[in-house]
Amino acid sequence: MEKKEVAANRDKKPEKVKSDKIQTTVSEQNSNKENEKLKRKLEWEKRLAEQKLKGKTEETQDLSKTKLKAIRRERQEAQRQAKAEYKVQEKPKSKREKTDLQVQHTNTVTEKPLEVKKSKAKYIQFVQHLYRQSSPEYSKFVNYKDVHAVFVHLGIQYAEKVILGSNARCLALLSAMKYLINDLQTPPKQEFGRYLESVLQHSTNYLQNCRPLSVSMTNVLRHFKLQLTRMDANLTDNAKKAHLQEVIDLYINNDIKKAWDAISMKVNQKIVDGDVILIFGCSSLIRKILFEAHKDEKKFSVIIVDSRPLLEGREMLRRLVSFGIKCTYIFINAISYIMTGVTKVLLAAHALLTNGYVMSRVGTAQVALVAQAYNKPVLVCCETYKFSEMVQTHAFIYNEIDSSTSLFKAGTQALESPLAALKDNPKLNVLNLLYDVTPPDLVTAVVTELAILPCTSVPVVLRINASETIL
CATH class of the missing domain: 3.40.50.10470 (Translation initiation factor eif-2b; domain 2)
Known part of the structure; x- marks a missing residue:
C-alpha cells in the first residue's frame, strides 16, 4: 500500500508543474499585450504632437510679424468688449440687490468712492459736523404732532431769518412759552409739571430743527426747567400756570430789560x-x-x-x-x-x-x-x-452755517451778483458762517x-x- 501511494504522489507532481507553467505563460501574454497597447498610444501621441508642431511652424512661417500683431490686437479688443458687456449686464442686478437685500462686499467696495465724492462736493470737511439735514418745507405743514401752533409759527420765523439777534430770539421764545402754558391742558392721570416738560421738549426740538438754538435761549430753558422742578406739587394747575408766567415775566424784567438799563447807564458815562x-x-x-x-x-x-x-x-x-x-x-x-x-x-x-x-x-x-x-x-x-x-x-x-445762496446775491443793487455765474461750479465750495x-x-x-x-x-x-x- 505504501508503494502505491508513493507512485501516485509522483504522478501528481508533474501535473502541478504543468499547470504552473500554463498560468505563467498566460500572464506573460497579457502583459505583452498591455505593453504593446501602451507603445501604440505613445507612438500615436508623438505623431499628433509632431503634426501640431509642423502646422504651427508652417503658420508662423507663412504669417509675418505685422499680421501676428494684428491678430493679437483683435483678440484683445474682443476681450475688452466682452468685459464691458458683462459689466453692463451686472449693474442692474447690483441695484436690485441693494434695494431688496444687503449688498455684497464686492459691490459696496465699488460704490463707496462715489458717495464720498458727492459729500465732498456739498460739504467742507473741517466743518462737516456743523451741517444739518435739509430742513422741511415749513410752508406746507401747519400742524405738527405735540408742537403748539405758536412754536410752529416761531420756527418758520427763525428759519426764514425774520427774527434775528439773540435778544429778539430769546424774547420771542419766552412769549411763546407763555402762550403754551396758558393753553396747556393736562390729560387725566398725568402730573402738570412732567407733561409740560415733555411738551416743551418737543417744541424746542422743532425749533432746533428750524434753526439751532442760541446760547441765550439755552440759558433761558435751563432756568425755566429749574423753576419747574422747584414748583410746589400741591398747587392746582391754574396756580401753577400763574406761577410759571410770573417766573417768565420776572426773567424778562430782571435779567434782560433791567440789564439793558444798567449797561446803557454805564456806557453813557463813557460817551x-x-x-x-x-x-x-x-x-x-x-x-x-x-x-x-x-x-x-x-x-x-x-x-x-x-x-x-x-x-x-x-x-x-x-x-x-x-x-x-x-x-x-x-x-x-x-x-x-x-x-x-x-x-x-x-x-x-x-x-x-x-x-x-x-x-x-x-x-x-x-x-x-x-x-x-x-x-x-x-x-x-x-x-x-x-x-x-x-x-x-x-x-x-x-x-451756525447759513445757506450759501445768499452770498451769490448783490444785495445793494437790483442786478444779479457777478458771483452768480459760479453758483453751479462743482469745484467751488461755499462756506457761510x-x-x-x-x-x-x-x-x-x-x-x-x-x-x-x-x-x-x-x-x-x-x-x-x-x-x-x-x-
Whole structure:
C-alpha cells in the first residue's frame, strides 16, 4: 500500500508543474499585450504632437510679424468688449440687490468712492459736523404732532431769518412759552409739571430743527426747567400756570430789560461830546445805548459798519436816523480808511465764553483787530444771561452755517451778483458762517449789568449766578 501511494504522489507532481507553467505563460501574454497597447498610444501621441508642431511652424512661417500683431490686437479688443458687456449686464442686478437685500462686499467696495465724492462736493470737511439735514418745507405743514401752533409759527420765523439777534430770539421764545402754558391742558392721570416738560421738549426740538438754538435761549430753558422742578406739587394747575408766567415775566424784567438799563447807564458815562462811535451790524442793546445818550443831549456821531449777506446795518441806520442821530454808513472793507477818526468802538455779543472769547456776528473779530491796530478802545456790551460755560478758541467747533445762496446775491443793487455765474461750479465750495470768535486780547473791557469787567472774569460771574440759583 505504501508503494502505491508513493507512485501516485509522483504522478501528481508533474501535473502541478504543468499547470504552473500554463498560468505563467498566460500572464506573460497579457502583459505583452498591455505593453504593446501602451507603445501604440505613445507612438500615436508623438505623431499628433509632431503634426501640431509642423502646422504651427508652417503658420508662423507663412504669417509675418505685422499680421501676428494684428491678430493679437483683435483678440484683445474682443476681450475688452466682452468685459464691458458683462459689466453692463451686472449693474442692474447690483441695484436690485441693494434695494431688496444687503449688498455684497464686492459691490459696496465699488460704490463707496462715489458717495464720498458727492459729500465732498456739498460739504467742507473741517466743518462737516456743523451741517444739518435739509430742513422741511415749513410752508406746507401747519400742524405738527405735540408742537403748539405758536412754536410752529416761531420756527418758520427763525428759519426764514425774520427774527434775528439773540435778544429778539430769546424774547420771542419766552412769549411763546407763555402762550403754551396758558393753553396747556393736562390729560387725566398725568402730573402738570412732567407733561409740560415733555411738551416743551418737543417744541424746542422743532425749533432746533428750524434753526439751532442760541446760547441765550439755552440759558433761558435751563432756568425755566429749574423753576419747574422747584414748583410746589400741591398747587392746582391754574396756580401753577400763574406761577410759571410770573417766573417768565420776572426773567424778562430782571435779567434782560433791567440789564439793558444798567449797561446803557454805564456806557453813557463813557460817551462825551464830540465822540465818533463805531458800531457793527444791528443790536437792540447798542441801539438802546445810543438812544439814551441822545436823550441826554450828548453830541456825537455814529459810524455804522455793515457786511454782506445779511446787511443788518441797514435796519440800524434806518432807526438811528429816524431818531435824529447823525450817522455814516460804510462797508467793512472800508473800515481801515475811516478808523483814524473813530474815538470808541461799541460791539455787541452773541455769547461770552468761559475763556474770555467773544462770540458774535461774522466780522466782529475783524473790526476789533483793526481797532487795536489803530489803538482805539473796544467795549463789548453783553448781558450776563449770555455768559456760557463753553470754551472755544476758533469759530469751527460750535457755529451756525447759513445757506450759501445768499452770498451769490448783490444785495445793494437790483442786478444779479457777478458771483452768480459760479453758483453751479462743482469745484467751488461755499462756506457761510454766521458767527466768529474774538480773542480777549482785542477787547478793552466787557460792559455788563454788574460792572465793567475784563473778559477773564466770566468764570467768576458764572460761579456767582450758580450760587444764587441754588439758594
